[in-house]
Amino acid sequence: MVKRKLSKQQLRNIQNNKANQLSEDLSSILSGLAISHRGKFIEVEAENGQPIFCQYRQNLGTIVAGDKVLYMPQLNSAYGIIYQVLARKNALIRPSKLSHTHKTMAANIDQLVIMIAVNPLPIEHYIDRYLVAAWHMQITPIIVLNKMDLFDNSDNKLQLKEIMTLYHTLGYICISCSALCDKNLQALKDMLSHKTSIIVGQSGVGKSETLNALFGKQIAQTGEISEQNNRGKHTTTTARLFHLDQNTNIIDSPGIREFGIWHLTETDIFNGFNEFIELDNKCQFRNCQHLENTKGCALDQAVKSGKISRQRLINYHRLIQEVKENYNQW
Numbered sequence: 001m002v003k004r005k006l007s008k009q010q011l012r013n014i015q016n017n018k019a020n021q022l023s024e025d026l027s028s029i030l031s032g033l034a035i036s037h038r039g040k041f042i043e044v045e046a047e048n049g050q051p052i053f054c055q056y057r058q059n060l061g062t063i064v065a066g067d068k069v070l071y072m073p074q075l076n077s078a079y080g081i082i083y084q085v086l087a088r089k090n091a092l093i094r095p096s097k098l099s100h101t102h103k104t105m106a107a108n109i110d111q112l113v114i115m116i117a118v119n120p121l122p123i124e125h126y127i128d129r130y131l132v133a134a135w136h137m138q139i140t141p142i143i144v145l146n147k148m149d150l151f152d153n154s155d156n157k158l159q160l161k162e163i164m165t166l167y168h169t170l171g172y173i174c175i176s177c178s179a180l181c182d183k184n185l186q187a188l189k190d191m192l193s194h195k196t197s198i199i200v201g202q203s204g205v206g207k208s209e210t211l212n213a214l215f216g217k218q219i220a221q222t223g224e225i226s227e228q229n230n231r232g233k234h235t236t237t238t239a240r241l242f243h244l245d246q247n248t249n250i251i252d253s254p255g256i257r258e259f260g261i262w263h264l265t266e267t268d269i270f271n272g273f274n275e276f277i278e279l280d281n282k283c284q285f286r287n288c289q290h291l292e293n294t295k296g297c298a299l300d301q302a303v304k305s306g307k308i309s310r311q312r313l314i315n316y317h318r319l320i321q322e323v324k325e326n327y328n329q330w
Contacts, residue, residue: 029083034067034107036240042082044071056082064091065251066107066196067240080281081152085147085268090137092198095263095326102263106239106251109273114191115210118150122163123202125315128158129259130200131172132272132319136233136264141166142191145176146206147184170275179206179213189214192244209266214244261319262326269319275308276316290316 032044032052041053042063054071056063060082063069068086073079092106112134116122127143134141145164146277152159168174173191177184188210199207212218219242239253261269270276276299290313294300302308 029070030072031086032069032071032317033241034063034065034069035253036065036212037063037238041079042069044069044080044082052080053078054080054082060085062104064104064106065197065239066109068108068138068250090139092133092137095260096252105253106241108196109137109139109198109251110195111192111197111199112137113199114141114162115144115146115199115205115206116143117147118154118156118160119147120202120204121159124163124311125318126202126259127163127167128273128312128315129261130320132264132269133259135272135274136261136268140173142173142175142197143159144188144210145174146179146210148176148178149180151176161172166312177210177286179210182213185210185213188290189244191249192248194247194248196241196251198239198253199215200325207252211242211250214250215242260322260326262323266320266323269316269323273312273316275302275312 019085030046032046032054035043035044035045035051038053040055042056044054045050046052052073054069063082063085067088068083070084070086071080071082074081081142088107090109092105092109092112093102094105095102099265112130114127114130114134116127131141133158143164147162151160154160164174164176168232175184175188175191177188179185185273201207239251242248244250264272270280279298279302282298283290288294288297290297290299292303297299299308303310303313
């Protein structure tokens with residue numbers, strides 16, 4: 001069949017109809033805040049505070065808690081469609097060994113709350129990973145020692161005190177608390193006020209438990225410590241944003257076994273150790289690797305004189321080694 005040619009007037013009518021439809025579409029687009037990823041949908045909070053589940057186009061990339069989006073409600077439907085993700089001021093990401101890609105955890109964050117606990121015992125290089133990530137994002141880190149109700153009967157009091165003293169001395173904000181007995185929770189709440197913060201840490205440190213205590217009701221599922229390996233069980237499976245009040249947002253993140261930062265450069269990691277920066281370019285040799293007993297190494301001399309923690313230097317080299325082993329994969 002020969003296609004019928006359209007007249008010039010018919011073509012003009014079609015173009016006008018498309019223009020009118022586009023104008024109507026644009027007037028229907030609303031702004032919202034991504035709360036969480038829910039399977040094939042994104043839970044979006046509208047400007048009036050009401051939630052709406054939205055589909056999204058694959059070419060928009062990953063949409064995470066904290067993203068600001070533009071969406072359009074669908075006619076005769078309870079759902080919407082996200083058309084655009086607005087520019088992020090920052091994003092917390094980590095590389096995935098399985099997929100060899102970056103996983104974005106949350107966006108538009110002001111503070112990184114690094115939660116450790118009396119039990120399970122803190123893994124110190126995890127703390128430094130998050131501190132480097134916070135430096136890279138240019139946001140404030142807060143180190144929280146949770147489960148202080150277990151402290152008096154702990155066999156690791158000295159180690160816990162040393163950890164908190166070390167990071168306090170380095171100028172980081174440190175606070176101890178207990179979600180179970182409400183110890184220092186008001187002080188923590190004050191630190192979170194008027195900010196968007198994400199709580200990160202090992203599984204089992206009590207992130208969800210602390211959220212419930214801060215809100216005064218159960219908003220997040222809690223788990224227990226495994227007796228077999230003394231590790232926590234995953235209870236949060238995807239990052240979710242909660243409103244503590246009108247001006248305070250808290251993002252609860254899944255507990256993770258490994259938080260890699262090998263997508264960063266060696267310079268990024270070095271600068272993430274704030275006591276190292278003043279010794280930058282102070283080594284005798286420009287290509288100094290900052291190894292123990294290296295001739296003319298300013299960092300090695302600082303460790304020996306007690307100005308730098310030996311454990312921090314060990315943690316630094318661990319991160320650098322991971323960069324060397326994994327960086328080319330990303």
